[in-house]
Amino acid sequence: MLSQRGRYALKALLHLGRSGGEPRGVTAIAASEQIPRKYLEAIMSELRRAELVESTRGWSGGYRLAKPADLITFGEIIRLTDGPLALLPCASRNFYKRCEDCVDEAACALRRVMASVRNQVAEILDRTTLADAIAGSPASRALLDAEPVDPGSADTA
Amino acid sequence: MLSQRGRYALKALLHLGRSGGEPRGVTAIAASEQIPRKYLEAIMSELRRAELVESTRGWSGGYRLAKPADLITFGEIIRLTDGPLALLPCASRNFYKRCEDCVDEAACALRRVMASVRNQVAEILDRTTLADAIAGSPASRALLDAEPVDPGSADTA
DNA sequence: TCAAATCCTATCCAATAGGTAGGAACTGAG
DNA sequence: CTCAGTTCCTACCTATTGGATAGGATTTGA
Missing domain, CATH: 1.10.10.10 (Winged helix-like DNA-binding domain superfamily/Winged helix DNA-binding domain)
Structure with a gap:
């Protein structure tokens, strides 16, 4: 979160x-x-x-x-305020850190999965700009519209 | 994280x-x-x-x-230990909670983006099982192999 | 000169993460 | 029937962090 x-x-x-x-x-x-x-x-x-x-x-x-809204991505903002996008340090690109206790494949099996998650998250957040969000027409509409979130009826969009 | x-x-x-x-x-x-x-x-x-x-x-x-390894997903494990997969409560399906201070479109513009992230993350984590990770052949290989993480040279895979 | 703004440092509080301690209850081997 | 090895349970501890507030110094145009 x-x-x-x-x-x-x-x-x-x-x-x-x-x-x-x-x-x-x-x-x-x-x-x-x-x-x-x-x-x-x-x-x-x-x-x-x-x-x-x-x-x-x-x-x-x-x-x-400081720059046009279409040059500021969610990714850079979130990395600034919340750190890594990845779920594990060893699966992060920008904040990579080795797991001390990583000796067998269990850790690596984990890392493989976590790396794929990171890649998908970064894919979205690094391509979506403030301008996209404001316009309501994000860079990759296919992704964003893939599966709408429907929290009951509480929505303005 | x-x-x-x-x-x-x-x-x-x-x-x-x-x-x-x-x-x-x-x-x-x-x-x-x-x-x-x-x-x-x-x-x-x-x-x-x-x-x-x-x-x-x-x-x-x-x-x-308690069940076969191919019936236990990363998603359920992580939701148990760490809570929502989503980046915001209002973008979560399983832990949905409305943002108190959400009055104008800014919040909703945010939510649109965050919902798309949640969907992608859940897509991977709810489809990948322990068995997948162990076998090294995850459900959606296309996704997992999309863009390999390369943390210097520290890797066993 | 004054009001409105950014800027800076310090402090506070509650919650949480991460881990430890000590022992009760169970169970098959011997 | 005891014993060692196990799960199970409750309580506790400590450092860190998130979220915020307090109070004022500094800048600047009206």
């Missing part, structure tokens, strides 16, 4: 994506996205340090995306 | 799958899979309560799989 922090980051970035190039203040974003203001402040600082957003201070300052 | 607990559970179950129907004691499994014995004891208890394994006590007792 994503951390709340990660979810907030994604919501905030999607918000900025929808706001054109205009700077949006943390207070405004927090209010309209239902995020605790002070907490969002910290998150936006992190996003700035990661150069996903740019900020202007003072007067009518705020944050805006 | 999977919890250590989940990883241990998977390793132990794969171990049992490789052991034919013969009961294996916790001590033996722990030793050969490099898992703290007492901790594994707790995990095996949980797996028994979930009816993934059966136990016999006393003498030459131990644990064995």
Whole structure:
């Protein structure tokens, strides 16, 4: 599961994506996205340090995306806020770490499966951009529409 | 990422799958899979309560799989030990929970993407069984072989 | 100069992950 | 019938982390 922090980051970035190039203040974003203001402040600082957003201070300052929304992928955002996409460190590409206790094939059988999961997840998240999500027309529609999630009737889409 | 607990559970179950129907004691499994014995004891208890394994006590007792290895999927194991496969509760099928603060499309744009990820992950994990992993010939070889993970040169496969 | 904004550091709290301890209950071998 | 080896159960511990708040320093245009 994503951390709340990660979810907030994604919501905030999607918000900025929808706001054109205009700077949006943390207070405004927090209010309209239902995020605790002070907490969002910290998150936006992190996003700035990661150069996903740019900020202007003072007067009518705020944050805006540092690049076009179609150049910012879910993958890079989530890796920043939540770390590896993979289910195991040994199946991660960007955060690879060997399992200390990996001596027999059991571990490797595991790793094979986990690597395939990682590949599929990365395939989606590294190809889907903020712009895709906003437009509602993701890069790989075939994948995204494959099998709709249907949580009762609670949905706006 | 999977919890250590989940990883241990998977390793132990794969171990049992490789052991034919013969009961294996916790001590033996722990030793050969490099898992703290007492901790594994707790995990095996949980797996028994979930009816993934059966136990016999006393003498030459131990644990064995409660069903054939080709009827136990990674999906059910991981859901048991680590909860939802989805990245967000609102994108989960088995653990669905509405996001309290979900009012505008941002959340739904998010959910669309996360749902597609969930579907792909579940597709793999619910179709891959212990037997598949052990045989090294997973259900959907096309997927699993799609893009091999290459962590430097540290690999036994 | 003032209000509004980002920025920075420190702190707090509850929950969880990971693991340990100690022993009760069971069971076949001897 | 006892004993060693096993599962089973309850409780506990400790470090880390997630999620957030507090308070103020700094910047900047109106």
